[in-house]
Amino acid sequence: MHNLREEKVFKDPVHNYIHVQDELIWLLINTKEFQRLRRIRQLGTSYLTFHGAEHSRFSHSLGVYEITRRIISQFERNNYPDWPKEERLVALCAALLHDLGHGPFSHSIEQAFDMNHEDWTCRILLGDTEVGHVLKRMGEDFPDKVASVIRKDYPNEIVVNLVTSPLDADRMDYLLRDAYFTGVNYGTIDMDRILRMLRPYRGRIVVKETGMHAVEDYLMSRYQMYWQIYFHPVTRSSEIILRQIFRRAKELYAEGYSFSFLPNPLPGLFNSELTVQQYLLLDEALIQTAFMQWKNEADSLLADLCTRFMDRKLYKYVELDSLDLEKIREIREEFRKLGLNPDYDLIIDFPTDLPYDVSRPDEELRGKQILLLDKQERLVEISEVSDIVRSISGIQRGKFYLYFPDNKLQAVYSQLPADLARIFGQET
Amino acid sequence: MHNLREEKVFKDPVHNYIHVQDELIWLLINTKEFQRLRRIRQLGTSYLTFHGAEHSRFSHSLGVYEITRRIISQFERNNYPDWPKEERLVALCAALLHDLGHGPFSHSIEQAFDMNHEDWTCRILLGDTEVGHVLKRMGEDFPDKVASVIRKDYPNEIVVNLVTSPLDADRMDYLLRDAYFTGVNYGTIDMDRILRMLRPYRGRIVVKETGMHAVEDYLMSRYQMYWQIYFHPVTRSSEIILRQIFRRAKELYAEGYSFSFLPNPLPGLFNSELTVQQYLLLDEALIQTAFMQWKNEADSLLADLCTRFMDRKLYKYVELDSLDLEKIREIREEFRKLGLNPDYDLIIDFPTDLPYDVSRPDEELRGKQILLLDKQERLVEISEVSDIVRSISGIQRGKFYLYFPDNKLQAVYSQLPADLARIFGQET
Amino acid sequence: MHNLREEKVFKDPVHNYIHVQDELIWLLINTKEFQRLRRIRQLGTSYLTFHGAEHSRFSHSLGVYEITRRIISQFERNNYPDWPKEERLVALCAALLHDLGHGPFSHSIEQAFDMNHEDWTCRILLGDTEVGHVLKRMGEDFPDKVASVIRKDYPNEIVVNLVTSPLDADRMDYLLRDAYFTGVNYGTIDMDRILRMLRPYRGRIVVKETGMHAVEDYLMSRYQMYWQIYFHPVTRSSEIILRQIFRRAKELYAEGYSFSFLPNPLPGLFNSELTVQQYLLLDEALIQTAFMQWKNEADSLLADLCTRFMDRKLYKYVELDSLDLEKIREIREEFRKLGLNPDYDLIIDFPTDLPYDVSRPDEELRGKQILLLDKQERLVEISEVSDIVRSISGIQRGKFYLYFPDNKLQAVYSQLPADLARIFGQET
């Protein structure tokens, strides 16, 4: 395939314009599998906390492609010898398609049905799909090359490093995009500066040392976004309810329960027998539609959970500094005594994230480090020279949250033992 | 009801924070009918042209409420005698709820099924709904007062004028919000300045004369947004397909066709017998889910249209300077001869908008004029003093667009008469 | 000269980064003549109205260079045959240096001393200056080529058109930059889109027809900036006082008055005998320092005017719809009778601007038109196809302003005839 006769652009609030010069990229964007990503939100249930966060994986995927395009374009303009020019299209396709296998409300559905979006991405790329056919026009083995970059086993390591690393196009786009659509300003990294500082160097993407402060700022933005947005307790509450719904529906299906509404491909999802074509029918419109119908389902637990999710009557939560297993057992027992169902009415959550993994000698970390290239062309791991990165490396928060249905608990609150009453009484 | 013990806020990308001080407003936002607006996009099918435009009527409604709150707060801070303070809550409720009756892909569905979202808004407000019950806590007649403001027959005219006028909170929010989420910068009006310039004056909201340039800029932004965003030909193409789907489904239903997938409340929609409770089940998730299932419908016309919409294989278009009825008849005839279906394969579109209606003596215009208040406390209609507003008043664009399925036309293109071949050959 | 070993960048709030790849450009920026532009404000006295407007012609000049660089880079990337690649450096130098000859508070000083900044620019380029020496390293005739582009008589017309046209880099930079630093948002044009739409075509820079709306928006922004910023009556008031100071100082100098403070090169300025080296000593720091010292000058008129300017005790103004010569004569006479000095105490101002000059057949307009290139490769002047441009072409505002020292007028106000009392009584 050739260059497009005239460059195409997409108007994008984050990158202003997304530029498409290759016919291959244009055709991929127009496949039905890539268009399906419009119906998968980038931030899952976050829209229930931040009403602006309705943006899709379609827009994020375009963004990751665009950043990758700009990085490669900079490498080519400067004729850096360590950049393998022939890998341009493989890298661009991997960047564009890396999220292709995401299902609706990915994190929750993957957990509930033991699936993995990366596997699905590869199955779609390699299957009898529009995307697969377009990729094959570049050569029979081209789909597999792209899948291999996404699986991180592509032989030319620098391509993998470009697409997946602690400072990759994926992370840069989502910080900027999620900040833009939620409206918070923690994610405003100086991407232009970081891009100018990236260098291909001996099979890796590294950062010129003078870009250190921009990287520090990027890591701090990432940290703030995790705690302000991604781990927001209201969002966690909605994810918990979502997982409860999936769990309950799966249980009911296994028991042979007859759903009033169960369109294709939900049966396949529930018994883990989805074909690629069925998987591609899954989107968030379908999930929400099922939940809307299930609000009137005969099973009152499923009906209640679906009502909670659709009408945003979420679980409340309390925050605790510590929590031991014995205590949890005790609370569960107390709930049971009071007629509550501890499996569904009490959820313990402990969100955790490392701002940045410190340097360690073992191999697995190799892809997780950010390396700086100093004036003497020496590589140094960033936490060795940055006070701020060293300081925050290894920070791990330790808050526990207990989630529960407020109305049910209120009904029995007066019967709670004093210490539990104190715990649940400070509810937000 | 009272003020909230502590003000609640929503993070909003457009207004930074949306402030809720009244328990009434807080309860209304948390009703299931208001939460349903999360599942209705503010800009209908525009997301198929501008991928950022996934924002909901929920966020827009909060925005209109917030602007109204700020206007009233300014009026109160300045103790303007012409502002009736006792109308605050009625005005805020009307601002918040004015779009409550919008259905999925409103413009298209209303046209196809002869409905009106304002009627539905009032039916929801006045019905046995969570919103209705919350409103009634302010008094038995309170729901009707709010509905009356929305219907524009509320006796205290200034309240209607605040909520519905050429410079109202609704328009200001959508220009800013649609610009933000699409990523264009035409909609960046100086809202703070306009708000400071608004004055309650003898039953109307008018603008201090020194705010004239800000209003000019607002009208120009509005003009640009219409032509850049709202009338974008790709968006029109997707709306056309949407209307075709509704039309075909309605035809099939009327013929007694047996759909493979037809959940509640679609039958009620098709035969125009929806109750309020059924209407509230309609959302864009349901519509998209139906379309996904109908991609495999036995009726090939419906299946093709749904595939086009869901996979974004839209109709192409050509732009014409003029078009007479005779010519249209001729083209339709030619299409028929070549085996095409002119009812579905040829759509004529003529989008039109007036940037601003000039001053005319008749009464209907009263609510459509922007009045300036000069230093001598005289009112003057803006186009009398603004060169720029006078210049653009009455501008009406005259471009015709023909939409058609490109693949079908390609198949018969060589058989088209020369003049038609020329018309359809310049396709974009 | 060669490319720089490594690209240099300047952090710029408007264009994010300004990129310098050519050693020639780098050396020019570091000449003392170019550095002097840091001491000349881009917007003259506007900082007295908009306190953010302290930005310099140095930053604007870098901005014009950067936009020109991006335009040329786009032309080269697309290999447009009508762009003469060998002209790149001439065009970049002309863009960077076009404002080099600006004096302190340019408009006022040029008017007072009958100078012209373009002449000075060329004298500096061609003189024994650091800039001149750097340019000569490209060839003996290179300074003259650059000067010729700035004088608009360079034989290769497209270079002149790139640097000077109704849609040139100069105008785009100042709209964006002046909007940014004043804080108004009228100047937010979609520059990226306009740049992508520019095409070199038969010796001119034209715009692809699909960029029409972006150009409309640009013209409207320009119109708003003129009336909101450039013609702001407070700014005009400060310019009037500035001109009065220059005029009075020149009068005094001609009369042989002995100034308490008159450093080089002010005597040369006053008797119009400045050498290039002397001219380069002029900057706004010097002018302000002289004014500060002259606050205590023996000549009370000069002392009063300088106090007004430095302490921002400006003239007040009244706005009139019309004003005839007879009326002006009458007011001046009345002022004289009351002991005021009409030459200094009464200034009539009539700011005027055309948003866009309509198409006319005569040659002078050739450089003032914006031409669109349609799909059939026909050129059409924009007002022929844009309703909005046609509407605003030729709009000419007609407000008169009378400026006067409020305190002096207050002292005699009660003695003014009734009609004059009415005029001056409505003062802002």
Place this chain on the structure above:
Amino acid sequence: MHNLREEKVFKDPVHNYIHVQDELIWLLINTKEFQRLRRIRQLGTSYLTFHGAEHSRFSHSLGVYEITRRIISQFERNNYPDWPKEERLVALCAALLHDLGHGPFSHSIEQAFDMNHEDWTCRILLGDTEVGHVLKRMGEDFPDKVASVIRKDYPNEIVVNLVTSPLDADRMDYLLRDAYFTGVNYGTIDMDRILRMLRPYRGRIVVKETGMHAVEDYLMSRYQMYWQIYFHPVTRSSEIILRQIFRRAKELYAEGYSFSFLPNPLPGLFNSELTVQQYLLLDEALIQTAFMQWKNEADSLLADLCTRFMDRKLYKYVELDSLDLEKIREIREEFRKLGLNPDYDLIIDFPTDLPYDVSRPDEELRGKQILLLDKQERLVEISEVSDIVRSISGIQRGKFYLYFPDNKLQAVYSQLPADLARIFGQET
């Protein structure tokens, strides 16, 4: 004095509009002493590194006033009992006027002439000045009350805490403003959120615990701004030259040297005998004008330094990890041998800043801590609960910089001993 009949506004790029409701504030802004702040840059010589940084202390002072106004307005709106309402005007005046005594290029001139801007602020407030007279209209002791807040010995401690604390309006404005005008985006703190979280509490301003992340982000922004902007080595270089100029001029004056240009009040500055009226004549225009004239001074050292400053031919620098006194002595000796002047040709710089001072029991820290107010109304110092603040507290960078005139060193470079040649050879 009363409220203004109609609120006045200033357009501000950072806060959008600055609102003035009190006649007192309006009159203060219009005094000549406050207007003088237009001629003092907020960031001293930073404009030589970041060309946008021409913003003045005038704009910053308005910004500090505006933030303070918004904080107090929030306190009043919420009727917080711990806020003493009668202190409103004192606090606003102190916020507006706290920088009134800043001289041109403050940090350097204070160091060179052993002055202190806070002292000068108080002398101006309490002296026979326009500001002093306006303040006295509020009562004879009012100027002293305002001065007392600025001197931090005002009895009502909460007022001092509002105007001077680690989270005060001063710091918030300068981070936002300096980020805006330099164009970097590190300073983009969520001011609205911080303001909403502030609470008056037992004589102090504290932060609601839920604002912790916003404070973390603010402290990180502050850290980044210090290293990216305030300590930028090019800015340090220009400050070093500035200090050298002041030092040399002072030496020459003490020696009885006859300057070709020495307008009032420079003699008074040089022998430390400035009256308030003379001090107020000092501004950056005067300093720059003197330097321009001194470029041709007979003393070649002064002439060279002034040329360097005005034409931006700054000292180069090298960065060292460590440096002992012995080494410095050795380098100075070597410089002397080679005919350089180590007092002027070699400057050692060691910029340092603490992101945040940790909690310590001693009293001096009391005003330097940020206290959080938790749900149980307990105060806790932020680093006790924030991992990130605890991590960065006490970080202190340790880089040394050597500054020197590159051209002079080049001339003798070949004669440098090997180890010094290595040090100076890595120059940037």
